[in-house]
Structure formats: structure tokens, C-alpha cells
Amino acid sequence: MADLSNFDVVVFDLDDTLYSELDYVLSGYHFLSELIERLYSKVTYKTFIEALKTKVPDVFSYVIEEHRLPKTLKEHLILAYRYHTPNIKLHEGVILILEQLRSKNIPMYLITDGRGITQRLKISSLEIETFFESIYISEEVGVGKPQPDSFIAIQRLHPDKSIVYVADNPTKDFIAPNQLGWDSIGIININTRVHPLTSDYTQAANIWLDQFKGLTC
Structure with missing residues (x-):
């Protein structure tokens, strides 16, 4: 367990921290398969899932080739995937923590990598934008x-305050906050995470929790 009320400021990552990125991928494939069926009368969802399970490096090209679709369709599928309104939901315990932090007037921020529209469509679908003082999208x-x-931008807003970053990716998420002297909490979500854990992941963050619901406030 880790109590977020011990900190003056709480900063969250988005993908695979507040929700399952795998759910986003499946939502995108479902959207694309419906689009393809409507426009080309081809049933492709099982092929998308097959490519995902077998870790095909280029899913869109694979689906296009398997179903003899126009090769020029690929760039349009990529854009449709990025700009679709995703069917995703928060991990168990997330909304409760956000509400508790807000009730205690603890400032919250979001730092996430990705494209602006793509990430904001996720945030909008999750209905969490109003919880954050600011949202930083790469x-x-x-x-x-x-x-x-x-x-650094967040730290300048809260000098001499205790700050914690809650995220999932040991390769890149915790380097900056650790260098700045923040605390860090990693979320494992071993069964649904998109990015694999490194062998030395436990060294990346101060604390690792199996799931988000291990957090308290």
C-alpha cells in the first residue's frame, strides 16, 4: 500500500497507469474492423486479434494483405486508429483516488507521451480532464x-513541495522525477500491460504495486 495523501503534489502517467493500454488497442481494432466491413464488406476483426496475439510487427499491413485490401488503405487506417473515440475505462480504484485527492485539495497533474489529439481523446473518454491542474502531452x-x-515545469509551480509520480514504464517514466528528487510509484498490471517489464524494473521506482488499487489516500 502507498498513501498519496503523504505528498503535497501528485503527478500521474496515463497509458497503462490509469487505464489498460491493451483496451485502447482492442478498441481501435474493433473500430477499424467495423469501418472496413462497412466500406469493403470484409470481416477483419479476428485477423487483427490474431496479429496482436502473434506479435505481428506491422498489424495494418498484415490485415490488408490477408484480406486483399488496397495497400493505400494503410495510412488511412493508421489515422483512423489514432483519431477514433476509444472505448476504455479507468482501472479499479482510480476514480476514488482522484476524488479523494481533490477533496483534500492536493494538486494533480498528468504527464503522458503521445500525440495530442490521441491522448486527449483517451482523457475525454475516461472523463478525467477536470481533475488535473495541467496536462502535459509530449x-x-x-x-x-x-x-x-x-x-521541471511542475516543480517550478510547487517549489520545496513533496511530489510523487505514479507511472508504469521502468525504461523512461521515472528517470526525470528520480533525478529531481521526487518520490516514484510504479504500477505493474502484469496481465494487461503493453510494454514488458525490464529485469531490473524494481530499481526504477521507489515502490512497485501490483495494481493501481493498491494506492490509498
């Missing part, structure tokens, strides 16, 4: 993790 701020720019 494409919008011009730099992503592990670069420290977004972390």
Missing part, C-alpha cells in the same frame, strides 16, 4: 520522457 509540449521538461 507532442504538445515538444518533448517526451525521459526528458525532464514537463517535470
